[in-house]
Amino acid sequence: MRFGVLGPLQVWADGEPVRIAETKVRALLADLLAHEGKLVTTDRLIEDLWGDQLPANPKNTLQTRVWQLRKAIGADRVLSHPSGYQLRFDPDEVDMLRFEALVTQARQEPPSAKARLLAEALRLWRGPAFEDADFARPVIERLDDLRLAALEDQAEARLELGEDVSLSELVARHPLRERLRGLHMRALKRAGRQTEALESYHQLRRFLAEELGVDPSPELNSVYQSILAQKTNLPAPVSPLIGRAHAIAETREALRDGRLVTLTGPGGVGKTRLAIEVARGLSFPDSVWLADLTSATHAPDVVAQVLNVRGRLVDALRTRRLLLILDNCEHLIAETAHLAQELLHAAPDLHILATSQEPLAVDGEQVLPVEPLDEASAVELFRKRARLSTVDPDVRAICRRLDGIPLALELAATRVRALGVRELAARLDDRFAVLTGERRGAPARQQTLRAMIDWSWGLLTPDEQVVLRRLSVTAGGCTLDAAIELTGDRVDVLARLVDRSLVVMPRYRLLESVAAYSQQRLAEAGELDWMRQRHRAYYTELAEEASKHLRGHGQQEWLQKLDAESANFRRALNPRLAHALSWYWFLRGRFGEAQRAFAHDDSPTGRAWYAGFTLLIRDSAEPEIPDGDIDPRARWFLSYAQRGFTGGMEFDEPQDSWDSAIALYTKATSAFARGDFQTAQDLGKQSQALLRELGDGWGQVKAAQVLALLAEVRGDYQESARLHENTLRLAEELGLWTEASYELSGLGRIALLRGDYRTADELHTRAARLASEQSHQRGVQFAEVGLGLSARRQGNLDDAETHFRTWLEWCRRWGGDAGTALILAELGFIAEQRGAAETALALHEEGLAVARATRDPRAVALALEGLAGAHSLAGRTAQAAELLAEADQLRQSVGAPLPPSERGDVDRIRERINQA
Template identity: 45%
Template sequence: MRYEVLGPLAVWDAAGLPVKVPEAKVRALLASLLIHGGGPVPADRLIEDLWAGNPPDGSVNTLQTKVSQLRRVLGRERVIREPAGYRLLLADDTVDAVRFQELAERARAHEEPAVKGDLFADALALWRGPAYADVAESLFAHSEIARLEALRLAVLEDHAEVRLTLGEHTALAAELGELVARHPLRERLRMAHMRALYRSGRQGDALQSFQELRFHLEEELGVSPGPGAAALHEAILRQEPHLAPPTVESLSCRTNLPTPLTSLIGRQEAVGQVRARLNSDSNTRLVTLTGLGGVGKTRLAIAAAHDMAERFPDGVWLVELAGLGGASDPDDIAERVITTLGLCDTAASEPSLDDLVGWLCRAVAEKRLLILLDNCEHLVEPVAAFAGAVLSTVPGGRLLVTSQEALGIPGEVVHPVPPLALPEHTDPGAVARSGAVELFVERAAAAVPGFTLDAENAPAVSAICRRLDGIPLALELVASRLRTLSPEELATSLDGRFTPPEVRARGLPARQQTLRGMLDWSWQLLTEDERIVLRRLAVHADGCTLSSAEAVCADRELRAERVPDLLSRLVDRSLVVREAGRFRLLESVAAYCAERLAEAGETAAVRARFVRCYTELAERQSERLRGPDQRHCLERLNAETINLRRALDLAVTGNDAGHALRLVNAMTWYWFLRGRLTEARRSLQAALTADGESAPAARRTARAWLAGIELRTSPVDAAPVPAGADPTAGLGDPVLRARLQWFVGTGLTGHGRHYEGLRLVEASLAGARAARDHWGEAAALVELAGHSPARGESHAELGAALFHEVGDRWGQLRATRSLALAAERNGDHARTERLHREALLVAEELGLWTEVVEALSWLGQTALAGGHARRAAELYERALSVSAERAYHRGEIRAEIGLGLAARLDGDREAAKRHLNRALAKSRSSGPAAGAAEALAELAELELVPRA
């Protein structure tokens, strides 16, 4: 069970499905037990909490009734009766309030500002509203609510200070204003706001904020601001240098490289060589690290790429290709890169993305970035084609590739990665200087605390390292065996195991035979159940969670409840890696286990369970994407993207149309929210061409989804939906049909076919109301609000209320924008700005970057209308930065035009001309004619070019 109290009380079961807790008193009982954190609560205390001094007759029996009702919902074993009272059985991380505090503590303990900021943001994202909102009026909850609110405000202040160190002062200046107004006496919050205002060029506003603090403190508490706030006030008056924003160089480091769990040993010279070759000033633009599996190519590549982000202002990015099938093409690789770089939702805004490689190359043509393509040996030809395209069109781009063979294209520098250096002598000093020995000793000390290299064990350790040819993976696998064997016994055991020729795989190079022999030896030491779990894990393309491991590995012979213990044993043996709650196999181990899976004759059955597991996961998450758990679901599906793609590939190639269609139907709304429309189109088309049995309704549903996607990705002159056609016809589920009518209808209106589109949206509204689907009703109302000036505001208000009721943040964003447009039509500029700021916060929360740019642009337009040139320029600068980072060309054009208008309002004609000419150039190169027309019109207004 998972309990959420940072907002309305919510309960989720182990499968991620909501659990309804009926009746207010039962919910209050659960809240009281949660407030006590799993400790015992006397019956008298519970009676007081539930009835506040006015208990009913027979209150003890009534309480027992409520407890029984709660047990029926949660399970009898979760609500325990003890002599000291009733207790709710809680695991460590099942309450979001506990998780919130843990994330905050982890953030405060971390030294890296970017990581601190992410952890604080993750903690704050758990809040869905006021804590314990259901029982906020109950006396028993007051102290806990106050405690959690105080913790939240402290984390907000921590987060603001970290964001200041990261240079996010412009955003903070805008965001903290409302929070400061709600908490005018919090000096630390006020000081963060003052710094943000000052760094954003608003010194006067920063000084005014201090005066407001002084006024409130004197009026309400009769005191003056503390020394910290007073000192900051003086520093702002003097414009002291330490208040300046962080330098651009410190803000330009963007990367998704993981932090290694262990140190890299024996590769310092190689790291320096790779870095020197990839230096942004070097002529070398492609380096391929080659070597046998298990030799440490990926670790070397990541180590070399670390600390290079400052040389590449647009980032250093790791793109994992192990999960792509061997039949993948260059566009599949480009799609993976687009997603990794965060260009996915902006790519969707461009029509006709059939050439993803070409689009990506144009999007990053002016960027300076390093892309690490990892595990490419099964994709040498498509990776070579992709690399050639990037190198020929992106002069500031560098590629670092890991593969067991070179790509063989012009400009490639091949860097072989040999095994670690072996000891040449037997004395402990010389042995210790060997890279292979150093790695073995470090991993041995991790497995057996206190283990050190000494004169007694040095010969045995040296023999082990030579026997394993210095291959890092083999050394790491064998080190854990020191828990049960001495170094001498281990060396003897290896000699005995590796000498017989049958252990060696014929036809393999000697060192590859060594690794194979090491894996064979490790396999033989496992129990049968451990072997079953290990080989079945190989079906995953990108690791898995514990629940997925249980679903895929368990069958009639191996019960699911045994999988966690078996996984733990495999982690202890270094055959499985556990990272951030996921279990992974290293690529060499995965390849070996895939062979063992085939030998056991289990490949088809395990793949079928894998496809079923991820299809069901997608279906469980699909509906929750429209509710209060939206952000969590987006993150879960983000994490499982590679496995979900693998499941679809297996379903299509395995002639399992039923699961393929179920999977794409469940995933399309996620792809839409993430802007991955090209992926949606290709996946739907693949599922619809798959062979095998499928439900007719599933096929009709997929065709309707595809129609809506094609309307959003096709040129205006194309006709993916014939005139007068309703792709949703024949669907029996009234809720699904109404939602798909809305989806296709909005696609038609965006395609210029307004009458047909509005007809379908109106039908959607009627269908949703008849089916009592509040989400569908809200979506239709918000869409119709933009097409009906007379009823637009009332439609938007009702749509916003319904989206708020179901807890859909994306829907609230859309409704807020409609309300802002209505407020703008009514001339209510203050409300317009407030609503656009609300939309901006939600868009940033969900990572919807085109929506972020749109909200910033609307805010800039509002500032211009109010005559605030500097504020408008700040907003458009931020919109330009996000647009350029995400390759959102339309956003860049709009931002440049906005900056031109702001400069003109400020009287700077030269700056206005510069921005408008940039907009014109970008518009002509990327196509949107409207942008060109607007830029030309503004230039003509300035009399810088003749009117057309």
């Protein structure tokens, strides 16, 4: 239960309003709440509720109102005492107490958390507190004061976070409140409205003199003097800063905690703009000053000139209280570091905010990396600069390819008018020729994308240039081992490039524009072909080493290693690498990528892999099945892709224990397909045990799938669900998403057999979506057939037919006899349920022929039951009865009788026969 007094009195129970209509009962509740759970005497309650207009018997009348209140909110909520009454509640149940607690908590927090907590507290107010409760006037005045103080605290926190704050309306309502007036002046000054800030002070001084005969407080006068004396060389912003609210707050927090903060990041990321925005929201007695070192050759001279200092800079700053921005320090890093250290030691009230592509590396420095904009902020910046009304995929592609670097986005936006968004996106492969827009007033190094990176390149030592250009052959970054191997064992140089913000961690990655530039430098050095060969060799050897571990205990670790290098593998692709990655691609469900990789491999083994992946995708012409000297595992894989669950070929001569385990699995699936369930159970368990011993998670998943199906056939749905659930967890843990799709469908089948159609549909829908994401048509088909089975059993014949018709031709071509037989049987039952005997007969006769080809007695039995339905509908009841008996005998012969939930068709047909 919750109680609301910050607005009209309200009570909620389980989120629903509690009606308390009687005025005096509402007043009684308000009075008890105003005393915050303390005992309230009977006399006090009577006086507050009736004043001078007492009822005939005040105490009895009060007792009646107490009874009514207990009836509304619960008897245990209102406690009786000899001298009065007390309301029982938890503090969190009353918005007034919740408000006070949030305000108290907020005052202990830094600005970002403070602003968030105060916003939450102020949202609790729905109107005037204790509305129409005059007896609560002292409480109302206290709450109003606290609310106003919270609004002031919120405004102060937001100003410290660099946000714009509008306080004019609040000041108009409280014109004599000095703290509020000071915040208003600061907000106006921050918005560049210095004259209005000063006028706000003069207005208050007039009010105070006229109304109270006093002057403004020393604290407010200090704010006035700081605005009056404020001199700064900070440039006024010409556009809002996008996507940096958190960085602004973090930087201001760092400047409160220490006196030297360095913003680091690659060129064009917006360090200068961020530093200026941070400084705009800060107030120092001797102001804020910007020393731009871009063109400087001697940093102290620039600082002295900015601060108008003659003589020794250190002496002049000893007593100054200011924030000094040292902007673009990277080309004078050692000199700037020495200067910052010397000034900070001499001037205890000096704060320094530096921007640089690398840290100053001095004691006390707090280094804050400035990251590229996230996608949403990058898109917003590009949209506003290019004046676009909508955002399409090309815009997002541009923002991603330019790494969210604001300067690159600004340059690109200037090209939209001439090229359009689509053409601009298409031309980014030649970005240095495209992004050359003139930016009048910008430094030369910010005129073009090439100039921006030229600046950073020119600051590197020859060794650093060598390492950076060689790293450009990688894609998506690389590990430390790869970086050392490719660049020549130069860990110290790599570390310096990370410090210079040219190489991004945690992987040693180059931003796309830096990589493109560095690769041009690599070509100029005559090393491009040589480095590409080294890159191919390194990643081919890595994949070959990984392939040794993908069928054993190192499977998960190596899968994750290979996942991280996907971009490098695509860049280094060659036939040898493709063969090494073939099993990885299969495990990860990357069938399309594998198919493309093997498309031009003319070796027998390569053609086998190509054919196998093409069969798994099932979306093009049936591939040519190769002959010749094919690797045994590629041959097994091709057979697996051809036959699916019905079993692939066995290894002629197993090479190792994994081959033997998979041979057992293959035999188990074949036994299951022909209805030899005991053999399938024995072989499945043997395969599972051996694969568990080997540590092959994929193999364990496959063996468990057989055992789960066998449990389903036995009618042990609990065991089948347990196996599916455990296997799903393992598949998800390993990232085997095609197998996870099968497991979701398996659980959907169990829910279907239990009659839980809602759960069955949810699971099958999830399975279909997951399989579709993997381009795994067989998994999609398996899941959507499950949706069809559910729809028919719920009587939704049209939906069921749509599901089955969608996949009938696919199954005839790709899905195998088992899937085709099931769909034909289901379509036949739909026709029978609609009364179309001849259509049903034709479908079931075709289905019986296909079912006999599977050699699965259950499939044959299902087709016979369907034929019985068609004949019974046509009046041939004797023949129908014979068919039902034959089907039942088949099911009994393999120990797989129809489960109770699946007897609907047979019971319907038998009832029709009995009624004939």
